[in-house]
Structure formats: C-alpha cells, structure tokens
Amino acid sequence: MLWIPIDKSSDTPLIRQVYEQIRIRILRGELQAGQQIPSTRELASDLQVSRNVILEAYDQLLAEGYIISCKGSGTYVAEGVLLEEPSIEQPLPLINLFTDSKQDRDDLIDFRSGIPDLNLFPRKKWANLSRQVYDESPSYVFGYNTPEGRLELRRILSSYLLRTRGVRCHPDQLVITTGATQALSLIAKLLLSPGDEVIIEDPITHEIQTIFSSPGASLYPIPVDGHGMRTELIPADKKPSFVFVTPSHQFPIGGILTIRRRIHLIQFAQASGCYIVEDDYDSEFRYKGTPVSSLQGLEPSRVIYIGTFSKILSPGLRLGYLVLPPSLIERCRDLKWFTDLHTPSIEQLILARFIEECYLERHISKMKKIYQKRREILTECLKMNFKDKVKIIGDATGLHLTAEFKDVDFSNDIIDKILEHGVRIYPVEIHTIKKGVHKNRIIMGYGNLTNEQISEGVSRLRNALLSM
Ligand SMILES: Cc1ncc(COP(=O)(O)O)c(C=O)c1O
CATH class of the missing domain: 1.10.10.10 (Winged helix-like DNA-binding domain superfamily/Winged helix DNA-binding domain)
Structure with missing residues (x-):
C-alpha cells in the first residue's frame, strides 16, 4: 500500500x-x-x-x-529521475539584501540614502492618469512595443531635459530603461569587454563598481574631493572605454564637478577617443542655487547621460533613461530588445502625462521644500550633538549628506554597536575602491525619514558613540 x-x-x-x-x-x-x-x-x-x-x-x-x-x-x-537533494520541499530561505533583519528593532531609524519619502508618492494623481491611460490608449499599446520606449515619453522627456538640465537630444537618442541600474548594465554590455578599463570616481556605489567590473573590465579609481572627481589625476596616456562620473552630485561625497574639471574631462575624452558616462541620479533636488547644467550639454557626441525617476518619484516604478550619442543608438536598442524587449509601456505613458501636465515639476518643487527642511534639521542636530567634532559635506543637493567625524573609525564593529542603539548608518568605506581613505565618514540619507526620526536618530547615534 x-x-x-x-x-x-x-x-x-x-x-x-x-x-x-x-x-x-x-x-x-x-x-x-x-x-x-x-x-x-x-x-x-x-x-x-x-x-x-x-x-x-x-x-x-x-x-x-x-x-x-x-x-x-x-x-x-521511470529510470533516472532520482534527485539527490534531501530538501526538495523546502523553499529557499529569503535573503534580505538590504538589512540584517535579526538585529532590526521595530523602531529602527535607518539613514539609508537614495530613498524618497515613500508616503508622499503622488498616488491620487498617478491613479487618475493611470485610469485615463487605460481608458484611452489604443489596443496596440497593450502589445509588444519598441525597445527604446514610447515616443510620447521620449518626446516630452527630451524637452523637459533641455529645459531643466541643459541636455541636448532628439527623442530618438533616448532609450527608456528599467531604472538607472539597467541603463548602467546596458552601457557595460555595450562598451566593455574583458581587459578594458573604466576610469571611475572613488568612492562610488559598490553596485556600480560591480556592474562595470563584471564584464571583465578593470576599474581605474580617481579620488574625489568636495568638487567631484580630481580630473587632474587622470593620466594623459590612459585609453579607457569610458570615464564614469556623477558630476551634479558626486555619490556619496556630494561635490559638484567644477566647470574647469568638466572641460578637462571633455578634453581628455576627446584626446583619448573615449566616452564619458554621466549619471545624474538625483540632481533635481538642489537646495543651494539652481540645478547644475549637465555635462552632456557641453559635448553631446561624447557623453552618455543617465537619469532616473527613482529619487524624484519612486524607486518602485523602475523607470529611468539613457541619452545616447547617435553612434550608439542602434546597438543600444538591439541590446535593450535582447535584454527585456522593452520597459512596460503603460507606466511610460502614465509618466509622459505626469510630466506633460506639469505634475512632475510641481511634485519636485513640493518635495524640495520638505527635503530642504529635513536636511536643515539633520544638519542642526548633527551640529548640536557633535559640535566641532563633525563636519558636514556635500549637502547642497539630493537626499543624503556625508558627515565626517573627528576620531571615529566607522568599522563594521562600530556600525553594529550603533545598530544596537536602534540606528543604522552607512560608512563611506563600503563604497571605496582604494580602502582606508574615508574611514571617519558616513552617508546619511534623510529622504524617507520624518523630522522627528531624524532628530531621534542623531541623538541615538550620539548615545551610541558616547557609550564606546
Ligand atoms: C549613483 C547612483 N546611480 C544610480 C542609481 C540607481 O538608481 P535606479 O533606482 O534608477 O536604478 C543609484 C541608486 O541609488 C545611485 O545611487
């Protein structure tokens, strides 16, 4: 039986x-x-x-x-169906890539950078526009579309980018991507082969380092200071595939690349025949002065420009874009097609209307005021709690700042001890290529924290550091 x-x-x-x-x-x-x-x-x-x-x-x-x-x-x-695996029924444990949930307490204050206020996503407007798009779109929109994305979005985006960022491009130069991360991966596939070299800012996100080194390319790090990449340190005889920069808001140190350095970079790219990849991930939120003009606008034939809606709207939308020099458009479209055919069309159409009806600019201006207040509170709290023992860097733009502490080395042990006090902070060192230069610096994101959480988080940080 x-x-x-x-x-x-x-x-x-x-x-x-x-x-x-x-x-x-x-x-x-x-x-x-x-x-x-x-x-x-x-x-x-x-x-x-x-x-x-x-x-x-x-x-x-x-x-x-x-x-x-x-x-x-x-x-x-039947013969040959044995699978020597004792736990077929057991689902694989879920791995949380972002946090170590064992140590998380319910009231943890997480200064993770790059997250906008998720409670303030313009749900109602998005839902209304979404309804309109579903009601009004012709049926072919629900079929396969072109790899570069919907023309409606590319058109509106090209004029928006010219107006707000000085990016000069025809809609045909745009490829809509699944976030900036996919744009970076497409560039890596398009331009890198084993043995190639990428000149890159140091520090820069660990994810970006991984994306560029995975095709077998090597990274040539150039240190950054308060004004972005120190372009004078690029050896003139280097022949990289491209130079990667975040010129409007260096991640994570926060500097804005000076015009002298921009020109130097362009001259280097022209002389060595390489591209410049400009990642403009969060510069819409500029608190001091107006948004910085793009590098792309200075030399559209050599600069590949990347943008994203993750910070200005929501990372969950997974909408970003690439602006390409004409020579790369065809290959990039093919690559996008082979990768995932295209980014979901309906979301693109909703976004196109969101921009066209000026909701995006209104949303940015509303959020800018909110983030500006949070940034002020964070700065004040840091100064109040740590006096001259803290220096704040790179707070002019975006959703994070960098805090430099006197006599603190943010090793893993210290970060864990700080976590025990209910606050999570992120050392700059996790994003460095050359280790040991930024040990006393941490990245503090404030986009998704309330004013109260910010001030409570800083006092927990102080208590944690005092207890060591
Ligand atoms: C410098 C930088 N570039 C790109 C990205 C990726 O953004 P996306 O969510 O659009 O993939 C991030 C994410 O935080 C980032 O910090």
Whole structure:
C-alpha cells in the first residue's frame, strides 16, 4: 500500500496533492526506478477519493516522465529521475539584501540614502492618469512595443531635459530603461569587454563598481574631493572605454564637478577617443542655487547621460533613461530588445502625462521644500550633538549628506554597536575602491525619514558613540 497523506479540506486540489506526493517520493528515491506503483483503482480505494483524481494525477506524472505505463502489467517508476537533494520541499530561505533583519528593532531609524519619502508618492494623481491611460490608449499599446520606449515619453522627456538640465537630444537618442541600474548594465554590455578599463570616481556605489567590473573590465579609481572627481589625476596616456562620473552630485561625497574639471574631462575624452558616462541620479533636488547644467550639454557626441525617476518619484516604478550619442543608438536598442524587449509601456505613458501636465515639476518643487527642511534639521542636530567634532559635506543637493567625524573609525564593529542603539548608518568605506581613505565618514540619507526620526536618530547615534 502506498500511503499518501492528503488533506481534503485544503485549497490545493486533490489531483495536485496526489501528483506532488508521488513526484517528491520519486525524486527523493523513496519510490525507486522500476518499482511498481499501485493501480489507479487500488490507490483510489486506499485514499478514499474518486478514481478520476488518481487517473489525472498519474496522467500528469506520465506526461512529465516520472512514471511509465506498461500495457497489461501496470505502472512503474521511470529510470533516472532520482534527485539527490534531501530538501526538495523546502523553499529557499529569503535573503534580505538590504538589512540584517535579526538585529532590526521595530523602531529602527535607518539613514539609508537614495530613498524618497515613500508616503508622499503622488498616488491620487498617478491613479487618475493611470485610469485615463487605460481608458484611452489604443489596443496596440497593450502589445509588444519598441525597445527604446514610447515616443510620447521620449518626446516630452527630451524637452523637459533641455529645459531643466541643459541636455541636448532628439527623442530618438533616448532609450527608456528599467531604472538607472539597467541603463548602467546596458552601457557595460555595450562598451566593455574583458581587459578594458573604466576610469571611475572613488568612492562610488559598490553596485556600480560591480556592474562595470563584471564584464571583465578593470576599474581605474580617481579620488574625489568636495568638487567631484580630481580630473587632474587622470593620466594623459590612459585609453579607457569610458570615464564614469556623477558630476551634479558626486555619490556619496556630494561635490559638484567644477566647470574647469568638466572641460578637462571633455578634453581628455576627446584626446583619448573615449566616452564619458554621466549619471545624474538625483540632481533635481538642489537646495543651494539652481540645478547644475549637465555635462552632456557641453559635448553631446561624447557623453552618455543617465537619469532616473527613482529619487524624484519612486524607486518602485523602475523607470529611468539613457541619452545616447547617435553612434550608439542602434546597438543600444538591439541590446535593450535582447535584454527585456522593452520597459512596460503603460507606466511610460502614465509618466509622459505626469510630466506633460506639469505634475512632475510641481511634485519636485513640493518635495524640495520638505527635503530642504529635513536636511536643515539633520544638519542642526548633527551640529548640536557633535559640535566641532563633525563636519558636514556635500549637502547642497539630493537626499543624503556625508558627515565626517573627528576620531571615529566607522568599522563594521562600530556600525553594529550603533545598530544596537536602534540606528543604522552607512560608512563611506563600503563604497571605496582604494580602502582606508574615508574611514571617519558616513552617508546619511534623510529622504524617507520624518523630522522627528531624524532628530531621534542623531541623538541615538550620539548615545551610541558616547557609550564606546
Ligand atoms: C549613483 C547612483 N546611480 C544610480 C542609481 C540607481 O538608481 P535606479 O533606482 O534608477 O536604478 C543609484 C541608486 O541609488 C545611485 O545611487
């Protein structure tokens, strides 16, 4: 007799339960190759279920090759289906890439950078526009679209970028991507082969370092200071595939690349025949003065410009874009097609209307005031709690600042001890290529924290540091 525990009250259909139980036993070797399994009639009677249930379960197992049926003599386990894996039923544990949940307390204050206020996403407007797009779009929009993205969005974006960022491009130079991260990956695939070199700011996000080094390219780090990449340190004889910069708001140190350095960079790119990749991930939120003009506007034929809606709207939307020099457009479109065909069209159309009807600019201006207040509170709290022991860097733009402490080395141990006090902070060192230069600096994101959380977070940080 084959004993199969089945649960008649379960939502899982009986056929599925029988099929799954037999399948797992075969894979585990509990039912071995060549072994006869009960007839459908027998099993149906043992389990007190209809014979049709067993017939269908067996049919499925037969179709997938787990069992074979020999006319007249019965049904047997097929050869070669053993999987020596004891825990087939157990789902893989979920890995949380961002936090170590073991240590998290409910009231943890997390200064993670680059997250906008998720409670203030303009849900109502987005929902209204979404309704309009679903009601009004012709049916072909719901089919496969072109890899570069919807023309409606590319058109409105090209004029928006010219107006706000000085980016000079025809809509055909735009490729809509699934966030800036995909834009970076496409560039890596497009321009890098094993043995190539990328000149890159140091520090820069660990993720970006990984994206560029994974095709086998090596990274040539150039240190940054309060004015971005120290371009004078780029050896004139270098022949990289491209130079990567975040010129409007260096991540994470926060500097804005000076015009002298921009010109130097362009001259270097012209002389060495390479591209410049400009990642403009959060410069819309500029608190001192107006947004800095793009590097792309100075030399559109050499600069690949990347933008994202993750910081100005929501990272969950996964909408970003690339502005390409004409020579790269065709290949990039092909690559995008082979990667994921295209970014979801409906979201693109909603975003196009959101920009066209001026909601984006209004949202940015509303959020800028809110973030500006949070930035002020964070700065004041840091100064109040740490006096001359803290220096604030790179707070003119974006959703984070960098704080430099006298006599503190933010090692992993210290970060863990700070976490025990209910506050999570991020050392700059995790994003460095050359280690040991930024040990006393931390990145503090304030976009998704309330004023109260910011001030409570800083006093927890102070208590934590005092207790060491
Ligand atoms: C410098 C920089 N570039 C790009 C990105 C990726 O943004 P996205 O969410 O659009 O993929 C980030 C994310 O925080 C970032 O910090």
